Amino acid sequence: MKQVKVDKTTEMETFLAVAMTGSLSGAARAQGLTPSAVSRMMTRIEKRLGVRLLVRSTRKLYLTSEGKSYALAARRILKDLEETERTIADRANPSGLIKVSTPTAYSRLTMIPLYKEFLQRYPNIKIEVEVSDKISNVADGHIDVAIRFGPLPDSNLTARRLGETGRTVIATPNYLAQAGIPKTPADLQHFNCLDFSFQRLEPGWPFRENGEDYILPIKGNMTSNNGETLVELVMEDIGITRVGNFHIEKALASGQLVPLLEDFNPQDKEVIHAMFIGGQHMPARVRVFVDYLVEKMASSY
Template sequence: MLRDKADRAGDMVVFVAVAEAGSLSGAARRLGLTPSAVSRVVARIEARLGVQLLVRTTRTLRLTAEGETYGRAARRILADLDETETALSDRGCPRGRVRVSAATAHGRLVIVPLLGAFVARHPGIVVEIDLSDEIADVLGGRADIGIRFGPLADSPLTARRLGETGRTVVAAPAYLARAGTPRRPADLADHNCLDFTFRRSEPGWPFREAERDVILPVRGTIAANNGETLVQLALGGVGITRVGTFHVADDLAAGRLVPLLEPFNPQDREAIHAVFVGGPAMPARVRVLVDFLAERMRGG
């Protein structure tokens, strides 16, 4: 019984060759075997299954319905085996192409600056980076890795936490010199607050005041659907905005923007995940890139 199981993959290879060649002799030539050896393998499979897989005459060979079913299953199993062995064998030197989908701003500011170091470490891998605020269909094969913010929807995809980001209220020194600096969240009523256009479950900006969380409605003259636009407006002295910290880290460090109302920051954090098709056949090239991003983005 153990020997029979060990021979099954080889039997499948022979049967698939027969089905594709359309003859025992054609399969024999392809595999470097004799036609009689190929015939014995087919007979062994039929005996084990107790069904006829091929109908043979002196001139033709065709698969029975059971033969078609077995052939489809054999192709699928052999393809899975090849993929698994490829994934395992390239772990020492991963190579191939990896497609990454990321949000425009986060990709440009966080992901792209890391890629040079990654390909230097793994010269056999080619990275394709697609920056878009549309969510790519990873399960459907549109990307190998997708970068996602916030809670994840139920999915058969595997998720790996890369880090998290907070949000910060900021303004340019020029704006504050002209309009004054808000000292408490309520002071924002007298300021031009630049907000996102997309709807939230609780419209407004969250703050923590007197040991309780409050959502403060804000008003402004311009709204945008992305953080980069809001940061550009803030840098231009147009008003105050609240965006992901990764958007403004460099500007805060350089003094081009100033953090506001930090004693009232609720420290709400948004998780960042990489999602991908996992499992034992996961290509090493995908695994090492996910590992690299988790290593470099941890604590972001």
């Protein structure tokens, strides 16, 4: 004899309604069913399980210990089903807010031109941008995606490589016309070299000469914790600096800035990563955003 398929999801929802309201009629109103239909459903569950789940008094229904266990399991199953459906739907049509943290200069020069196309692709996603040269804490949930340069700290976060940027020593043609052109790294002692203000393990600029890498101490009358500021100072003909290439691509192409000492460039690279909380519960909005960044930026530098 062919068995009739049972809608166990509806049964569990109705059973929980009975448990919550304490009556068949209350559950019937909540579920849009008749009291007799609810009663038949409760009887069918008990018959299939072979245990009593409900005890009826003159005024109210009570759960047996087995009924309490069934209610607990039903809540968990229905919640898991709801989360699964929401996850699958979210993958098909990602939505929600993404909080992104990027360094100041990188935000203006690289990230801002990318946001428009991403939001056109995913119109149900919103982006909140935090621009700061301080490292934001992704692990505490305040930020969804953080763009970071250089070596990665040990953590449980997931990292996707976006690209890398080299560094170049630069000055303006006007400054070089006034101060001269350095022919070797040693010549920099006679020039005003503008450097980053943060402390390094080895202060100075790296060079490669006769196959050997070394750090050359430099000196100047201005420092900054921001590469874009150093470029702006150089554009005012104040001196020479060494910054990441993403800062200066357009200015080099236009001739506003001139690369120096390229024969001595050690070709050191700074890797750029997107940091985020990964895993199977990673929100689709974060996944598609990181995938988009990889697509657009992996070969940029």
